[in-house]
Amino acid sequence: MKGNMDAILKTKGAPKSVEFASVPIPQITPDQVLVRIKASGICGTDHSLYHWSEAIASSYDLSFPAIFGHEFSGVIAEVGSQVEGIKVGERVTVNPIIYCGKCSYCAEGNIEVCDNRPFLGTDYDGGFAQYVAVRAVNIIKLPDTVSFKSGALMEPLCVAIHAVDRVKPEFGDSVVVMGPGAIGLLMLLVLKNMGVGKVIVAGTSADKERLEMAKTLGADYILNTQDEGAVKKVKDLTGSKGADVIFDATGHNSAIQMAVQMITKRGRIGVTGLPPRPSELMMTQIAMNEISIIGNRAYERKNWLQACKMIDQGLNIEAIGTHTMPLKDFEKGIDLIDQKKGLRIILQP
Structure with missing residues (x-):
């Protein structure tokens, strides 16, 4: 042409x-x-x-x-x-x-x-x-049921699907999604679609509108990580244990440090955000509590077919x-x- x-x-x-x-x-x-x-x-x-x-x-x-x-x-x-x-x-x-x-x-x-x-x-x-x-x-x-708008959103949906697939939360698990941006909220939709126990979406004061959207999209709880009692709040919501699974979709180096404080023993932390600066972690705590940290990049080929099917079957x-x-x-x-x-x-x- x-x-x-x-x-x-x-x-x-x-x-x-x-x-x-x-x-x-x-x-x-x-x-x-x-x-x-x-x-x-x-x-x-x-x-x-x-x-x-x-x-x-x-x-x-x-x-x-x-x-x-x-x-x-x-x-x-x-x-x-x-x-x-x-x-x-x-x-x-x-x-x-x-x-x-x-x-x-x-x-x-x-x-x-x-x-x-x-x-x-x-x-x-x-x-x-x-x-x-x-x-x-x-x-x-694209199936005929998938709009061009959803088609353009399918790439970040695949990022969310891939992260959830690698970290593998189970039915009934308590999950924290840190970062209510597009990827974090798509993770929320995928998690609710698969039937985990409760999903807590966490953000900062600047994320007020996005946290309200998280509630609209099905978050069980929303949380401001700048509040002094944020870690305790997660513990209270999870029977004092801590979350079974945490996803970091913030792109901020401090998020993973807070996630380590919020996670239960033998919990899994999925890292999708890409912070420009290093994070400082107490590796002794990670070892003693058998915490798994799982990196997630982009998506596999299968995730595109999964995304098409999920939208075709009603995921909005x-x-x-x-x-x-x-x-x-x-x-x-x-x-x-x-x-x-x-x-x-x-x-x-």
């Missing part, structure tokens, strides 16, 4: 430095498809790169100008000559991990820790545009997309995130 398209360009490795521009529509290779984007979400990574967090930027092989955005859905606009099983007009979302398919981790299905895993929306141009070129094997077809995640606006209003969306007035801002190119 020839012609130009609208896109949000990150022009250099510095704070802000973006512009709304007209650029050529990408030309696909024989093994790719062209997706006409219908909805694209602004992720925490996009937010960090906009403000230029060196700790986050160093994780990617960035070159400029760049088109960010890795949470999106759309319609197939063109199909490469070697692609089979995908047709123009089909509704899709996209797994943005360009996994190699050759390393031992890929062989086991663990593409999230692939030895060579560039990423759409950072290493390659992504979804803050009208079109994107995508390797065909990364396409996930659309509340996580709190605002919808045109692509050109990208920086207005960033401002909302800065003010913690939005969870996922959905852009419509």
Whole structure:
């Protein structure tokens, strides 16, 4: 397909430095498809790169100008000559991990820790545009029951599903979700869907509106971690034991330290947040209480099919997309995130 398209360009490795521009529509290779984007979400990574967090930027092989955005859905606009099983007009979302398919981790299905895993929306141009070129094997077809908005929210849903799957809370467990952002609230929805005992969602004073949303979405209790008695409150809510499972979705280095104080003996802490600074932990306490700390990165291939099935069967995640606006209003969306007035801002190119 020839012609130009609208896109949000990150022009250099510095704070802000973006512009709304007209650029050529990408030309696909024989093994790719062209997706006409219908909805694209602004992720925490996009937010960090906009403000230029060196700790986050160093994780990617960035070159400029760049088109960010890795949470999106759309319609197939063109199909490469070697692609089979995908047709123009089909509704899709996209797994943005360009996994190699050759390393031992890929062989086991663990593409999230692939030895060579560039990423759409950072290493390659992504979804803050009208079109994107995508390797065909990364396409996930959307059931007719899944809206484009939900399709754009499916990537963070997969993050939540993967974390829950790795940490494995059991029926009846008491669970704390630290961080009522998009990932934390999607964890809440997944946990309530699977039937754990009680879910406590924790945040700070700045998260007041998000904590209220957590209550609306089914949290059994909400908690301000800045209150002096926050740890005791978790103990009181769990029969003095502490939580069986805690998920850290905050991206703050102090969260894991508090989680160690809130967890029960032999409890499990899942870490999904990516803090820019190290956390200090008393390893003796972790050893003596047999606490497990489990890192969680992105998602496996199976999580995309699980996400499709869960939404198709009635899991409603659309509340996580709190605002919808045109692509050109990208920086207005960033401002909302800065003010913690939005969870996922959905852009419509």
